[in-house]
Amino acid sequence: MSLPNVPDINPLITLTREKVFHLLLASVAMEEMSMSHILNAEGEKIQKILASDEVSLEDLLRVNQSVERIMRTMMKNQMLLLCKLEDILSLEQSLGFQEHHEEE
């Protein structure tokens, strides 16, 4: 049996700590945005299903179950993102990028 090949990645870039800090923050923002898209899709799903005048109890229960599942997953992810954001922000405080930014 063959093993999957991992390409030899050797990025030839130099990133300062401040740039890494910005990239990390941007990664949090990107993840937040993608999750808000998922949530919004869930809201649109509810609107679509429940927009009709004749809404059955089964429809309502099914929609609520789906939202609950998404919400639980979202909550776990959000807690991790909160920890990540706090860690990144503490990085800035400890390294003093803020002062550097103001000097610029």
Add this chain to the structure above:
Amino acid sequence: MAFRNIMRKSSVMGFGPFAAWKRDCADTDPFVLLQDSFARHGMAYANLVSALARGTENWMESCFPAGFSRADHEAHETLLLLGHTGWIGELNRLLSILVTKQNDISPWIMKRVNENERLSCGSLAASALWDGCRMWAVVLCRLLFRLNTRLQKIGQERELGRQGFAVSLITLQQLQELLMNARRLLLQHHIIHNTLFQDAKNQLPLIKELKQLEKAWGSSTFCGERERNAVLLQIGQLEQWLHAVQPPLGSQCPHVEQPASVQEPWLNKEIFGKKQKKD
């Protein structure tokens, strides 16, 4: 400029997802992007809550015609539905996380962007969320009122009465927490009196529904006195909180209607009626 250069480099050197994203966002400060993403979350939560409120209202109108011929069946259905709206509890946790994150980045945001930029997207999302939560609050109060009248009609069926009490108390507590979280987000965006959405006038239907619910629970006999008082106390706390967040001074917000009077003491008349009369 420095940030744009990083994004340009990173896309070339294989930071895959950043490549597609850099076109729109490379010039933007990452903190402003974060703020924008939080606002999008707030808007998505607002859409979810208002969609649930509209759907539930449609269902109530189509399934609960006037008359109580199917009281036990309707009570069962309502209990089932309320049991499945437990995700409002999850939403509360998500909202408190959102408030914490917003709070975390606030010092940076304050330094980097001006007042108008800061308020533009976040304030709209916070207002929409507050509005959606109140819409759900009105629908929930109607639903609980209908549940109460159906249980009252059924009479002394202990098991259904106990379920009705538990569900009513829990959903009302969740509702108060939801409104408080939405209000916290509003405060973070400096819209204390939410003049954009005519706060005081919009709050009237909710207060009216709460009064109706309070009256219904005050005369309930399908559960014990302690259970009844616990629900009445929760309703009273919610009413008091709503009175407290209404605009306090007419002179500061002349276009917002001033509430006629604030109830003092705030506890329900049904529980402490005699004490109030003596005072």
